[in-house]
Amino acid sequence: MAINRHLEQMEQRYTPSTLPRSPAPCQVRHPKLMAASSTSAHPIRTLREYITTLGAAITLCLVDPNTKHVHRLRTTTRRIEAQLALLDLLPGIPDHAKLARKTKRSLKKLRRAAGEVRDLDVQMDLIQSIADEKPTQEITKDSESLRSNLKKNRKRSATKLRRLLQKEKLELTLLLKDLLDALKSAEVLSLSSAQLKNLAKNWFHTNLPVVSDGEADAPDHLHDIRKVAKLTRYLAENAPKKARATRQLAQSFEDLQQSGGDWHDWLVLAEIAKKELGSSSPLVTELSNRSHAALAAYKEHLHRMLP
Incomplete structure (x- = not known):
C-alpha cells in the first residue's frame, strides 16, 4: 500500500537503519513475561x-x-x-x-x-x-x-x-x-516501542475508510480519514517521550489530524455563515476562500502520506 511507503520513509528518517523496512506482525508477549524499559508503554x-x-x-x-x-x-x-x-x-x-x-x-x-x-x-x-x-x-x-x-x-x-x-x-x-x-x-x-509502533501502523491500515470510485474527495470521506489519524496518534502517544521513533510517528498523525481539522472547521463555519448571512456576504466569501485553501493544504498533506 502507498501508506506503507510513507511510513517506511519515516522509519528511515527517525530510527536506525537496522530496523525492518515494512511493518512486521506485532508479537505481544504475555504481560508477565514482558520486560519493561524506559521506552516501554x-x-x-x-x-x-x-x-x-x-x-x-x-x-x-x-x-x-x-x-x-x-x-x-x-x-x-x-x-x-x-x-x-x-x-x-x-x-x-x-x-x-x-x-x-x-x-x-x-x-x-x-x-x-x-x-x-x-x-x-x-x-x-x-x-x-x-x-x-x-x-x-x-x-x-x-x-x-x-x-x-x-x-x-x-x-x-x-x-x-x-x-x-x-x-x-x-x-x-x-x-x-x-x-x-x-x-x-x-x-x-507493557509494550516495547517497536511493538507499539507496529500496532499503531497496522491499526491505521486496517481502519482507513474504504472509498468507491469518484468519492475520494467527498467531505465525509476526508473527515473520516482525519478521525482515523487522530485515534492512531493517540495509540502511538502511549509511548513515553524517550521512545523517539514512536513519538515521531504520533507527530506525523497529529500533523495530518490538524491539517484535516483546520479544513473541516472552516468548511462547517462557511456553511453556517452562508445559511445565516446569505451567499452575497463578504464574510461568507472570505470563509469560503479559507475553506478552499485549507482543503487544498489538507489534500496535499494526504497526498504526501497517501500518494
Missing part, C-alpha cells in the same frame, strides 16, 4: 491516568464549562476510546468487552455534547481572526452578527453539557471503576 496504567483526568475534567466543566475545560473533556474521552481500541489488539487481557461497550456508549454522549461547545468556541475564534485581519465595515458588521448568534448557541450547548454531566457522572464513575477492576490483573502489561 503501559496501556492499562495510561488508561487509569486518562480516567483520572476525565474525572477532573467533568468536575471542572460542571463548575465552569470554559474553552479549556471543555476541550480537555472532549479529548480525554477520545483518548480513553483509543486505549480501549489498543487493548482489543493485545492478547492476555482479561474479559472486559461488555464493560468496554457500555463505556464507549457513555463516552460518546459526553464527546458529542462537548464537541458542540468546542465547535462553537472554534468558530467564534475563526470569525474574530478574519474580523481582525480585514476590518472592513461589511465584514465587521457580519462578524458581530454571526458571533452574537454563535455565542447564544454556545451558552445553550454549555447548559446542555452540564446537565448531561450531572446526569451521567455517577454512573460513568462506577462503570469506569468496574472497568479498571476487570483489567487490574493485567495492569503490569
Whole structure:
C-alpha cells in the first residue's frame, strides 16, 4: 500500500537503519513475561491516568464549562476510546468487552455534547481572526452578527453539557471503576516501542475508510480519514517521550489530524455563515476562500502520506 511507503520513509528518517523496512506482525508477549524499559508503554496504567483526568475534567466543566475545560473533556474521552481500541489488539487481557461497550456508549454522549461547545468556541475564534485581519465595515458588521448568534448557541450547548454531566457522572464513575477492576490483573502489561509502533501502523491500515470510485474527495470521506489519524496518534502517544521513533510517528498523525481539522472547521463555519448571512456576504466569501485553501493544504498533506 502507498501508506506503507510513507511510513517506511519515516522509519528511515527517525530510527536506525537496522530496523525492518515494512511493518512486521506485532508479537505481544504475555504481560508477565514482558520486560519493561524506559521506552516501554503501559496501556492499562495510561488508561487509569486518562480516567483520572476525565474525572477532573467533568468536575471542572460542571463548575465552569470554559474553552479549556471543555476541550480537555472532549479529548480525554477520545483518548480513553483509543486505549480501549489498543487493548482489543493485545492478547492476555482479561474479559472486559461488555464493560468496554457500555463505556464507549457513555463516552460518546459526553464527546458529542462537548464537541458542540468546542465547535462553537472554534468558530467564534475563526470569525474574530478574519474580523481582525480585514476590518472592513461589511465584514465587521457580519462578524458581530454571526458571533452574537454563535455565542447564544454556545451558552445553550454549555447548559446542555452540564446537565448531561450531572446526569451521567455517577454512573460513568462506577462503570469506569468496574472497568479498571476487570483489567487490574493485567495492569503490569507493557509494550516495547517497536511493538507499539507496529500496532499503531497496522491499526491505521486496517481502519482507513474504504472509498468507491469518484468519492475520494467527498467531505465525509476526508473527515473520516482525519478521525482515523487522530485515534492512531493517540495509540502511538502511549509511548513515553524517550521512545523517539514512536513519538515521531504520533507527530506525523497529529500533523495530518490538524491539517484535516483546520479544513473541516472552516468548511462547517462557511456553511453556517452562508445559511445565516446569505451567499452575497463578504464574510461568507472570505470563509469560503479559507475553506478552499485549507482543503487544498489538507489534500496535499494526504497526498504526501497517501500518494
